[in-house]
Amino acid sequence: MSRARAEQHPATGMTLVVMVGLSIAFLLFIAFLNVVKSGDIISEANLLYAALVFYAGAGALYLGFGVTGTESYIKFASLATWAGLIVNTAAVAHRWYEAGHPPFASLYEMLLSFVWTLAALTLVAEKRYGVKVIGTVTMPVAIVGVVLMQLLRSEVHPLVPALQSTWLHVHVTLAMLAYAACALSFALAMMFLIQDKLKTESFLVATSVFTVGIYAAILTRFEGMGGFNVIAWDPENKSEVFLAKNVRLFVTIPDLGWLMLLVFAAVAAPLTLYILARVRKNDAFLALANRAVFISILLQSLALVFLILRVRDGSYPSLDAEGLYPTALGTSPFILAGLVGGIFANLLYLLLLWRREDLERLLPDADALDRITYKTISIAFPLLTLMIAAGAYWANKAWGSYWNWDPKETWAAITWLVYAGYLHMRITRGWRGRRAAYFAILGFGVVMFTFFGVTYLLNGLHSYA
Amino acid sequence: MHFLEVRKTNVMVPSPRSIIRDTWKTMSSIKTGVILIILVVIFSAAGTVILQRPMTEPDDMARAYSPGMLRLLDATGLTDVYHARWFLALMTLVSFSIIAASLERFPNAWRYFARPHKSPDEGFRRVLPIQAHVPITDEEQGLGAAERAFHHMHLRSERIVRPDRFSLFAERNRISEMAVYIVHASLLLIFLGAIVDGLYGWRGFLMLTPGSASNQVEMKNGTNRALPFSIQCNGTGEETYTDGTPKRWWSKLAVVDNGREVSSKEIVVNDPLVYRGVRFYQASYGRTGKLDRLVLNAIPRNANGQAHEISLSPNQIVSLDADTKVQVAEFIPDFVVQDGHVYARSNDMVNPAVHLIVTSEQNNKVVNFWLPEIPGIAENAASPYILEPKDLKTGVFTGLEVSHEPGQWAVWAGVVLMAIGLTFVFYVVHVRYWVVPVQDARGNLALWVGGSANRNRDAFEQTFKRFVEQIEKELKPKFEEAADKPAAALPKTTTAGR
Numbered sequence: 001m002s003r004a005r006a007e008q009h010p011a012t013g014m015t016l017v018v019m020v021g022l023s024i025a026f027l028l029f030i031a032f033l034n035v036v037k038s039g040d041i042i043s044e045a046n047l048l049y050a051a052l053v054f055y056a057g058a059g060a061l062y063l064g065f066g067v068t069g070t071e072s073y074i075k076f077a078s079l080a081t082w083a084g085l086i087v088n089t090a091a092v093a094h095r096w097y098e099a100g101h102p103p104f105a106s107l108y109e110m111l112l113s114f115v116w117t118l119a120a121l122t123l124v125a126e127k128r129y130g131v132k133v134i135g136t137v138t139m140p141v142a143i144v145g146v147v148l149m150q151l152l153r154s155e156v157h158p159l160v161p162a163l164q165s166t167w168l169h170v171h172v173t174l175a176m177l178a179y180a181a182c183a184l185s186f187a188l189a190m191m192f193l194i195q196d197k198l199k200t201e202s203f204l205v206a207t208s209v210f211t212v213g214i215y216a217a218i219l220t221r222f223e224g225m226g227g228f229n230v231i232a233w234d235p236e237n238k239s240e241v242f243l244a245k246n247v248r249l250f251v252t253i254p255d256l257g258w259l260m261l262l263v264f265a266a267v268a269a270p271l272t273l274y275i276l277a278r279v280r281k282n283d284a285f286l287a288l289a290n291r292a293v294f295i296s297i298l299l300q301s302l303a304l305v306f307l308i309l310r311v312r313d314g315s316y317p318s319l320d321a322e323g324l325y326p327t328a329l330g331t332s333p334f335i336l337a338g339l340v341g342g343i344f345a346n347l348l349y350l351l352l353l354w355r356r357e358d359l360e361r362l363l364p365d366a367d368a369l370d371r372i373t374y375k376t377i378s379i380a381f382p383l384l385t386l387m388i389a390a391g392a393y394w395a396n397k398a399w400g401s402y403w404n405w406d407p408k409e410t411w412a413a414i415t416w417l418v419y420a421g422y423l424h425m426r427i428t429r430g431w432r433g434r435r436a437a438y439f440a441i442l443g444f445g446v447v448m449f450t451f452f453g454v455t456y457l458l459n460g461l462h463s464y465a
Numbered sequence: 466m467h468f469l470e471v472r473k474t475n476v477m478v479p480s481p482r483s484i485i486r487d488t489w490k491t492m493s494s495i496k497t498g499v500i501l502i503i504l505v506v507i508f509s510a511a512g513t514v515i516l517q518r519p520m521t522e523p524d525d526m527a528r529a530y531s532p533g534m535l536r537l538l539d540a541t542g543l544t545d546v547y548h549a550r551w552f553l554a555l556m557t558l559v560s561f562s563i564i565a566a567s568l569e570r571f572p573n574a575w576r577y578f579a580r581p582h583k584s585p586d587e588g589f590r591r592v593l594p595i596q597a598h599v600p601i602t603d604e605e606q607g608l609g610a611a612e613r614a615f616h617h618m619h620l621r622s623e624r625i626v627r628p629d630r631f632s633l634f635a636e637r638n639r640i641s642e643m644a645v646y647i648v649h650a651s652l653l654l655i656f657l658g659a660i661v662d663g664l665y666g667w668r669g670f671l672m673l674t675p676g677s678a679s680n681q682v683e684m685k686n687g688t689n690r691a692l693p694f695s696i697q698c699n700g701t702g703e704e705t706y707t708d709g710t711p712k713r714w715w716s717k718l719a720v721v722d723n724g725r726e727v728s729s730k731e732i733v734v735n736d737p738l739v740y741r742g743v744r745f746y747q748a749s750y751g752r753t754g755k756l757d758r759l760v761l762n763a764i765p766r767n768a769n770g771q772a773h774e775i776s777l778s779p780n781q782i783v784s785l786d787a788d789t790k791v792q793v794a795e796f797i798p799d800f801v802v803q804d805g806h807v808y809a810r811s812n813d814m815v816n817p818a819v820h821l822i823v824t825s826e827q828n829n830k831v832v833n834f835w836l837p838e839i840p841g842i843a844e845n846a847a848s849p850y851i852l853e854p855k856d857l858k859t860g861v862f863t864g865l866e867v868s869h870e871p872g873q874w875a876v877w878a879g880v881v882l883m884a885i886g887l888t889f890v891f892y893v894v895h896v897r898y899w900v901v902p903v904q905d906a907r908g909n910l911a912l913w914v915g916g917s918a919n920r921n922r923d924a925f926e927q928t929f930k931r932f933v934e935q936i937e938k939e940l941k942p943k944f945e946e947a948a949d950k951p952a953a954a955l956p957k958t959t960t961a962g963r
Contacts, residue, residue, distance in 0.1 A: 167735075371923055378891040385887060389880040397735045400746040400868035401668060402876060403659070405547040407513040414506050421502050427920075428495050454513070 044098075047091040048112075052146040054084030055119070059139035063351070065132070065362075074132050078123060081135065084142075085119045092116055104172035108149055113172075115145040117180040125184060129372055133362055137187040137348070144340045148333055167394035174390055178383035179447055185376035186444035188369055189437040195366040196434055200353055201274060204289060207349040208271040211296070214338040215264040221250075221257075221335070223319070228256035230311060230335070232318065233328035240331055243320060251316040251325045256306060263303045266296040267342065290353055297346045304339045307332075334452060370433055373440050374426060381419050388412050411450040418443045493565035501559050508555065512546030519545070519685060553663075560656050567649045578642045583634040584625045585899045585915060595926060596915040597933045601940065604902045607912045608633060610939035611900040617935050618928075620898070633900035641919060644889030651886055654879035661872030671745070671865040673698035674753060678721060682867045692867075694722035696745060699729070701863035703750050714750040716863040742869055749864030754812035755779070756796035759819060760856035763791075766849055774855065777821075785850055788827050791834075795820040798859065805841055814859055823848045895919045898932065912936065 061077035092112055095103040103109035122138040125131045193203075221229040229250040232241040241249040269292040277285035308329060315324035329336060352359065363369065391409070396402040403409065422439045425431040431439070491497055515538060516529055526535060526544070535544075542549030582589070590596070601607030608624075608631060615622040615635050622635040669682035669690055678697035682690045699717040706712050719729040720740045730738045737746040756779050763785050764772040775783050775791070782792040799811040800818040807818065821834040835843035836854050845851075899915045914933055918925035 382884070382887040382891060385883060389884070392880075393877070394735075396870075396873065397737070398746070399748070400737065400744055400866040401870070402873060405509075405512065405517075410509045410513050414509060417502050417506050421499055424495060424499060 044091050044094050047087050047094060048146055048149060051084045051087040051091060051115075052143065054080045054087060055115075055139055055142045055146060058084060058135060059143055062133070062135035062139050065136070074126075077135055077139075078126055081119055081123055081139070085116070085123065088112075088116045088119060102169045102173070104169055104176075110172065110176065111145050111149050113176050114180065115142045115149075117176050118142050118145070118183065121180050121184055125372075129364075131188070131191070131364060131369075131372065133191070133359065134184070134187060136351070137190075138184075140344050140347075141183070144337065144344065147340070148337060167390055167397065171387060171390040171394055174383055174387035178380050178387050179451060181376050181380035181383060182444050182447045185373050185380060185440050188373040188376060189440040189444075191363050192366055192369040192373060192437045193434070194352065194356070194359060195363055195369055196437070198434070200356060201286065203349055203352055204270060204274055204293070207293075207345045208267065208274070210345055211267040211300075211342040212264070212271060214342045215260065215267055218260055218335055218338055219257075219264055222260065223252045223257060226255050226258040226261075227252035228260060229253075230327045231331035232325035233331050235326060235328070241325060249318055249321055249325065251318045251327055253310050253316050253327075256310055259303055259306055263296070263299045266292070266299040267346075270296065293346055293349060293353075297343060297350070300339065300343045300346070304336075304343065307335070307339065337452075366433070370436065373437065377419060377422060377440060377443070381416075381423060384412075384416050384419065388416060408450065408454050411446070411454050415443070415446045415450050418446050489565060489569075492562050493569035495566065498559075498562045498566055501555070501562055504555060505559060508546055508552060511543060515543050515546070517545055517547075556656065560653060563649050563652060567646055571646060574642050574646070578639060581634075581636060581639065581897070583623070583899075584627055584632055585901060590901065590903075590913055590915060593915045593917065595917060595922075595929050596913065597929075598903075599912040599914060599933060599936050599940070601902070601910050601912050604631070604910065607902055607910070607940065608900065611912060611914070611936050613939045614932060614935040615898070617939075618932060622898075622900075630902065632902070634898070636895065636897040638893045638895045641889050641893045641895040644886055644893065647886030648883055648890060651879045651882035654882060655876050658872035658875030658877075658879060661875065662870045663872075666868070666870045666872065668866065668868045670748070671696065671867050672862050673701075673716075673865065674860055674862050675700050692743065694720055694727075694740065696865070697721055697726075698863055701750060701861055703861075711750070714747050714863070716747055716750075716865070718745060718865075742871060744868050744870075746866040746868070747863065748866040751862055751864070752814060753860040753862050754798040754814065755860040756793060756819070756857070757860040758856075758858040759793060759796075759854070761791075762853040762855050764851040764853065766851065785823075789823060789825050789849055791821055791823050791850075791852070793819060794822045794833075796859075802839055802842070807835075807839060807842060817857065817859075819854070819857075821852065823850065823852075825849060891920075894921050894925065896925060896928075898929075900936075 058077045058080035061073045061080060065073035065077060092103055095109065095112060099109075103112050118138050119142055122135050122142075125134045223229050229252055232249040232251045233239075234241050243249050270289040273285045273289035273292055277283060277289065311327050311329050311332070315326045317324055364372070388409075391412070392402040395404065395409075418439075422431075422436065422443060425439065426436055516526055518526075530538065538544045542551060546552055585593070599607070601610075611633055612622055615633070620635040620637060622633045625632045625634050667684065667690065669684045671679060671682050673679060673696065675698055678695045680692040680695035682692060684690050697719045699719055701716040702714075703711055704713040713733060715731055715733045717729070717731045718738050719726050720738075721727070728738070728740055732738045732745065732747050734747045737744045739745075759777045761775050761777065762772060763775055765786075770786065775785070777783055777791070777793055779793050779796070782790050784790050797807060797809045797818045797820075799809060799813055799815040801808050801810045801816075807820075810816070818839070819836045821836065823832040823834050824830070825832075830847075832848045833842070833844050834848050834852055835845065836852065838845045896918045897916065899913075901913045901915075903911055903913045905911060914936065916925065916929040916932070
């Protein structure tokens with residue numbers, strides 16, 4: 001059956017594989033540059049590089065399984081995941097040994113632990129619950145995580161006094177476990193929606209809105225006359241350039257802003273075409289919208305490549321200071337994550353568009369997914385509770401107050417409340433299926449905002465994480 | 466019962482009682498609970514987006530919002546959401562909702578818990594979703610087989626004797642029925658702790674230099690609070706990493722109560738000193754910008770004297786020889802010269818200058834000696850000694866957060882209780898089994914087997930299926946089991962394929 005389908009759409013299937021292959025090759029190239037630069041053989045960077053290769057291999061195989069439904073891919077995919085996990089463990093251990101504290105102190109170290117947890121949970125979900133396709137979602141996330149790590153500062157940072165506490169490690173371990181469980185529940189809820197026969201167009205709307213949101217956020221860095229602002233980097237001190245306390249210096253990369261604007265238009269096109277299709281009641285627009293997704297992926301990849309190339313070489317002028325300043329990818333981790341995330345979301349949509357029947361055959365049935373989503377949340381919720389409690393206990397020891405209404409704290413509490421709401425609706429009101437799935441997706445959205453949004457949009461005591 | 470009768474007689478006119486009853490109904494509904502949760506979410510999120518009062522400087526507030534907007538925000542309490550009266554009222558409503566919802570549902574759950582339904586009647590048997598029939602030939606043989614199956618599943622079954630029949634009942638983890646009340650009670654306990662702290666707790670700041678003692682804690686609102694005892698600082702210090710970032714701050718503190726030293730401790734960040742419910746935290750460390758010790762090399766201008774090193778503190782007069790004395794007149798951590806005068810620009814150690822006075826008693830000569838030599842002001846050339854700076858130490862201070870949180874124990878107890886409660890809610894399942902011999906319309910004897918689980922029903926269905934299979938197995942005569950073996954091995958091959 002699957003083979004027959006593959007022959008029906010040889011062109012589209014091949015294009016996807018080639019595109020995935022190309023992006024992996026590109027990511028490997030970036031990582032390779034870092035290895036060459038660092039020089040020594042047995043280092044954390046090399047361990048991470050090896051992990052990246054394994055995860056990338058696993059991701060490609062999972063995707064291949066998703067596309068063709070060839071069962072034997074799965075075996076090799078989980079083998080590659082195992083290998084990646086082992087190397088990742090070595091990297092964590094190396095880091096731990098070198099820093100003298102568990103790796104949770106900086107964004108880099110937290111990513112290291114997060115990727116580890118994600119890989120471990122993927123294997124658990126696959127072996128224990130038989131959700132074989134989960135790697136299709138989690139492995140690319142792991143790859144993005146490892147690539148981000150390559151770009152972030154990886155020096156061991158000494159811990160300021162407030163962070164020297166066992167409770168910090170307890171707190172962050174619990175946070176990572178809880179967030180990874182939330183991520184898993186999100187992926188499962190999405191799969192549920194596929195199995196629950198949610199229309200493919202609805203996924204088109206979801207991915208398009210997500211991507212448009214990303215580029216709208218990115219375009220806040222747009223500077224008049226097509227420039228694009230990024231934070232300046234001081235290569236000698238290995239730090240961002242500050243004008244004053246907490247005021248970073250931005251440099252403007254010329255013309256990159258136009259490209260971002262173009263890509264924004266490209267990612268907005270599918271959404272516009274979808275709305276046209278609904279208004280005019282004409283399915284021809286829908287077909288066009290799907291093509292537009294394909295084009296937008298190509299343009300998004302172009303934006304990513306140009307951003308990386310322009311950032312890596314050259315110094316740029318700034319509006320706030322005279323002279324030219326270099327910048328580094330490490331200063332814009334969230335722009336990078338946004339770009340990669342957008343590409344990834346759209347690729348997943350294409351996978352769904354082209355291989356929905358195969359996916360439906362391969363995924364567990366809707367009821368099972370609904371139950372596993374609930375089960376993951378029933379793991380995540382106690383972990384969230386303990387995470388908040390450990391954080392409060394630590395804050396009480398460090399600052400003399402267990403609750404400060406600091407933005408990160410408040411948003412952690414909001415996350416907790418959202419999941420508490422989910423549990424109440426499910427247990428006492430018997431919410432099942434779609435409503436519960438939407439709730440789980442909302443919960444993960446809040447988690448992501450707490451993790452990334454609060455750090456970058458709102459200031460507070462949590463500024464170092 | 467009485468309650469209902471009253472309601473009946475006053476159908477049209479809402480009596481106080483019916484109002485109370487309706488309010489109670491509204492408060493205890495899940496809908497109210499969820500609406501309250503949503504409100505709490507919205508307002509706490511607003512508090513993270515809108516700049517908040519005590520943390521943000523008034524200047525920054527004025528810069529961020531227009532005066533009219535700021536007035537509006539201040540009037541509605543949105544600039545200090547978490548301490549606004551209405552937010553407190555909202556939290557009180559949440560507490561009431563939790564209490565009402567728990568009380569409303571508790572009697573039912575308590576019935577479950579206190580009086581387990583051990584003997585299912587016909588109505589119950591008809592509607593129970595998870596059930597099975599196992600044909601038997603003899604009542605006693607069937608019950609015996611069921612008892613052995615229970616034993617096989619590590620469950621203790623009891624025989625329920627009724628006038629007309631025997632039946633079996635077994636259960637596990639009955640406490641799970643109470644779990645959600647444990648969680649709700651723990652949440653209330655946490656709220657209680659927070660309320661106690663809100664009413665009776667306080668926080669402040671205490672700055673001490675080595676050797677000094679104080680009982681005056683500076684509160685957040687600028688007022689001072691006198692402690693019934695005082696805190697003495699016997700030394701403080703900082704250790705740094707090689708790159709200069711702070712690694713460790715410490716302070717040696719002693720508690721002086723009624724003139725007696727009653728307690729002492731070296732505190733570091735994350736390890737406070739606690740005395741009579743008041744906690745002292747190492748919060749900051751820094752330099753006061755005041756001179757602590759100045760080391761100088763004094764070289765006499767006439768050839769017969771010896772160069773020697775002297776050490777000066779503020780208010781100390783040091784003799785350079787029998788005739789000459791030196792003292793510190795002024796220390797400026799960050800100096801600037803303007804119109805022939807020296808001014809202090811800031812209290813940070815950026816550009817320090819020391820004003821020394823060298824006096825010779827014999828000829829009553831007073832020389833203003835400046836380090837560094839400030840042209841037009843310094844009279845360094847007139848001094849009988851050349852003074853070279855060797856070392857300069859400014860005073861240090863330790864910044865202590867002081868807090869009194871009498872309610873925190875309720876908070877921690879609540880947290881522990883919640884952890885226990887959540888474990889029971891999610892991972893401990895109350896399962897029940899009933900086995901009743903029944904006779905169908907045609908007079909065939911069978912075992913009615915029923916089961917129920919309060920959560921995780923799909924997993925329980927599998928367990929229940931295994932249980933029924935076990936009964937069937939126990940019912941079979943021994944010699945048939947051997948013939949069954951190949952068939953039993955079949956499922957194994959399918960699992961091995963994974």
